[in-house]
Amino acid sequence: xxxxxxxxxxxxxxxxxxxxxxxxxCDHGFLSIRLVEDGKAEHVIASDVxxxxxxxxxxxxxxxGLDDRIETIQCDGLSGIMADTVIIAGMGGNLxxxxxxxxxxxxxxxxxxxxxxxxxxxxxxxxxxxxxLAITAEDLVIEDxxxxxxxxxxxxxxxxxxxxxxxxxxxxxxxxxxxxxxLLYQNQYLKELLNTLRAQTGERSRERLQxxxxxxxxxxxxxxxxxxxxx
Numbered sequence: 001x002x003x004x005x006x007x008x009x010x011x012x013x014x015x016x017x018x019x020x021x022x023x024x025x026c027d028h029g030f031l032s033i034r035l036v037e038d039g040k041a042e043h044v045i046a047s048d049v050x051x052x053x054x055x056x057x058x059x060x061x062x063x064x065g066l067d068d069r070i071e072t073i074q075c076d077g078l079s080g081i082m083a084d085t086v087i088i089a090g091m092g093g094n095l096x097x098x099x100x101x102x103x104x105x106x107x108x109x110x111x112x113x114x115x116x117x118x119x120x121x122x123x124x125x126x127x128x129x130x131x132x133l134a135i136t137a138e139d140l141v142i143e144d145x146x147x148x149x150x151x152x153x154x155x156x157x158x159x160x161x162x163x164x165x166x167x168x169x170x171x172x173x174x175x176x177x178x179x180x181x182x183l184l185y186q187n188q189y190l191k192e193l194l195n196t197l198r199a200q201t202g203e204r205s206r207e208r209l210q211x212x213x214x215x216x217x218x219x220x221x222x223x224x225x226x227x228x229x230x231x
Contacts, residue, residue, distance in 0.1 A: 029057025
């Protein structure tokens with residue numbers, strides 16, 4: 001059986017059993033394989049925009065004897081792919097949003113999405129609201145010193161406040177232990193950055209100083225919310 005990295009296993013754990021899963025940006029195909037092996041998907045469409053990953057995925061799929069359960073497609077984004085669950089992971093938030101916006105038919109057809117944006121998290125969560133999508137579950141794992149937030153999303157309504165958009169509504173509500181570690185790490189980073197910026201001159205440095213001061217206020221508010229009633 002394929003062994004997944006901590007990040008990919010957490011993504012797999014957010015996938016609920018269904019008939020067809022689309023693994024967008026499948027890379028080596030390990031996630032697609034594991035979903036079939038674990039009975040999470042009857043069939044997987046593994047896609048990637050580049051030929052290299054598709055070739056590697058096909059080799060691994062063949063080795064596992066799953067050619068009849070996992071099909072590989074070289075394409076850009078969703079490109080008309082129809083699936084019950086769509087996984088998009090390991091991309092920048094803006095690119096991920098573009099993929100979703102460019103494929104309204106595929107998005108409308110899917111029941112659930114498992115998304116792991118690498119950047120622009122606040123804007124990403126806020127934009128999900130505009131797409132008529134709501135976060136139903138979240139996780140955050142730490143692997144090789146990096147923090148990876150991920151979420152399960154379904155069609156629906158949500159109304160995020162700024163704190164929830166920054167750090168995740170479910171992570172905050174469930175007081176996820178990984179979130180506390182991330183907030184403490186970011187708190188130290190922001191304080192060190194403030195000291196550096198205060199020693200600098202120039203308009204851009206002053207603007208960035210104001211931005212970081214606001215970020216620190218939000219960070220400490222999130223820490224307070226996490227700690228509240230936790231004893």
